[in-house]
Amino acid sequence: MSESPSNGVDDVMAAIAAAVGRGRAGDRAGARQALAGLWDGSDDPLHRCSIAHYAADLQETVADELMWDERALAEAARLSDERARSYDAAWQVRALLPSLHLNLADAHRRSGHAKAARTHLAAAVADLDAVPDDEYGKLIRVGADRVRRALDAGSVEPLAL
Structure with a gap:
């Protein structure tokens, strides 16, 4: 999937939002699985930071939550303002x-x-x-x-x- 889609829609960010919605609706295991699949399929630091940030909130243990929180921060270190603004101009x-x-x-x-x-x-x-x-x-x-x-x-x- 493209880092800067030509249609203005970021399919990975949309899939992240869908997975988060799934978790908020009660299917935490399904949401975790969806986010793990997205994590494995992307090297884009914006996607990976977002995935890890939301995946942390869906974990069953604090140790797993901490692992995902650490991943989110590590990906943020790779993220440029330019890439962040390509998704949202205010970011x-x-x-x-x-x-x-x-x-x-x-x-x-x-x-x-x-x-x-x-x-x-x-x-x-x-x-x-x-x-x-x-x-x-x-x-x-x-x-x-x-x-x-x-x-x-x-x-x-x-x-x-």
């Missing part, structure tokens, strides 16, 4: 990093790795100025505060949505 890699680091901070926290959690939380907070001041930005900022409070309390329990 820049730096604005994606707080979410990726926040997910890693929370997974490390739940794994009992407070030092790693604090390192990723600090990285997330350091780039918050790149996150838009909208509902997404509010979600990330509130999430960072919730992870910080859970870390300060020594909690390894999942955060309530």
Whole structure:
């Protein structure tokens, strides 16, 4: 599948969205399988970062979630702003990093790795100025505060949505 489709539609990103929808509808195993297949079929860092980011949320164990979160961050390091903007003109890699680091901070926290959690939380907070001041930005900022409070309390329990 093309990295820059001529019809303006990115079939892989559409397939990722469909798999995520499948997971949200309750078929988490099917969604994981679909995302794993997409992962195996792409070398595009935008696709792989997106796949890993969403796959992490569908995992049954924190260890598997952490593995996918680490993959998402690694793929973001390969991603250029140009490639990100070819999908969405408003995207820049730096604005994606707080979410990726926040997910890693929370997974490390739940794994009992407070030092790693604090390192990723600090990285997330350091780039918050790149996150838009909208509902997404509010979600990330509130999430960072919730992870910080859970870390300060020594909690390894999942955060309530």
